[in-house]
Amino acid sequence: MAYAVALCAYLVLRRRFGDNIAAPTRWAVVAGAVAGGAIGAKLLFLFEDPQLTIHNLHNPAYLTGGKTIVGALAFGLLFVELLKKYIGVGRSTGDLYAIPLCLGIAVGRIGCFLTGLPDNTYGTPTSLPWGVDFGDGITRHPTQLYEIAFLLVLASALYFVTRSITRENTVFKLGDAFKLFMVAYMAFRLLCDFIKPYPKVFLGLRAIQWVCLLVLLYYFSDVVRWLQALRAHRRLSWRQI
Amino acid sequence: MKIVFTIVLALVVMVAALVLLALSSCMVSFPTHDNLIDLGVLALCSLGVIIGGIFLIARIHREY
Numbered sequence: 053m054a055y056a057v058a059l060c061a062y063l064v065l066r067r068r069f070g071d072n073i074a075a076p077t078r079w080a081v082v083a084g085a086v087a088g089g090a091i092g093a094k095l096l097f098l099f100e101d102p103q104l105t106i107h108n109l110h111n112p113a114y115l116t117g118g119k120t121i122v123g124a125l126a127f128g129l130l131f132v133e134l135l136k137k138y139i140g141v142g143r144s145t146g147d148l149y150a151i152p153l154c155l156g157i158a159v160g161r162i163g164c165f166l167t168g169l170p171d172n173t174y175g176t177p178t179s180l181p182w183g184v185d186f187g188d189g190i191t192r193h194p195t196q197l198y199e200i201a202f203l204l205v206l207a208s209a210l211y212f213v214t215r216s217i218t219r220e221n222t223v224f225k226l227g228d229a230f231k232l233f234m235v236a237y238m239a240f241r242l243l244c245d246f247i248k249p250y251p252k253v254f255l256g257l258r259a260i261q262w263v264c265l266l267v268l269l270y271y272f273s274d275v276v277r278w279l280q281a282l283r284a285h286r287r288l289s290w291r292q293i
Numbered sequence: 294m295k296i297v298f299t300i301v302l303a304l305v306v307m308v309a310a311l312v313l314l315a316l317s318s319c320m321v322s323f324p325t326h327d328n329l330i331d332l333g334v335l336a337l338c339s340l341g342v343i344i345g346g347i348f349l350i351a352r353i354h355r356e357y
Contacts, residue, residue, distance in 0.1 A: 076295050083307065087343045112333030135350070
């Protein structure tokens with residue numbers, strides 16, 4: 053369902069905004085993203101609880117059993133960047149994937165919420181009125197619902213960013229919709245994972261949070277550029293008034 | 294030819310990735326499955342297909 057929603061969103065956006073990447077390159081990029089995503093989703097899962105992984109090294113069910121979306125995004129990005137560098141593609145290729153990824157992950161999180169405790173995506177116990185009892189008598193933060201709400205707001209914002217990229221004199225340029233998605237989602241996960249009751253691997257952070265930090269560091273120069281462009285844009289707007 | 298090769302290889306990579314992801318759902322749903330080793334080998338094979346497919350796509354695009 054999540055894949056279908058993401059694919060439909062991608063096709064609608066491609067028709068609405070057009071695709072300026074040649075077909076062979078687009079297919080190569082998609083294959084790179086899918087390959088990186090599939091491998092990364094598994095790999096980061098194994099580092100989420102290293103002790104449990106070491107205990108289950110002989111257990112194929114555990115080794116191939118889990119997956120994480122942060123690993124998929126980070127390794128998808130890594131594979132695509134390496135592939136583009138190897139085949140000599142310099143331009144940004146990810147803008148059309150930003151909104152489909154938001155919607156696909158949001159639909160996937162509905163499944164996570166309905167699965168409940170076995171999915172291991174729930175939050176820490178809470179006494180807040182919107183806490184959810186997943187069946188063990190303890191009300192917890194419905195972190196899946198927080199994520200769905202965040203992704204829907206982000207998808208709306210990304211639509212305006214994607215639309216503004218096609219115009220001139222804008223804060224955002226080609227490639228920024230995908231970068232903004234990655235920065236926003238990784239920042240959200242970095243914070244949201246503090247209210248998840250799972251093992252911390254180093255300096256009080258989970259493996260997922262460390263990967264989020266690395267991705268945020270990778271895009272740090274872009275965030276600085278956006279802030280500077282926004283400040284300049286605002287100054288220009290004041291002068292015009 | 295480049296686009297045909299790329300599309301075919303990309304589809305193979307995507308199917309292998311789907312197999313890999315579907316296997317994880319299978320493992321979670323049936324953790325006491327009798328053929329766990331077979332499923333593990335299948336996961337490794339699909340991983341090999343994914344990596345091989347990406348390597349070939351990269352080579353094709355670099356050569357042309």
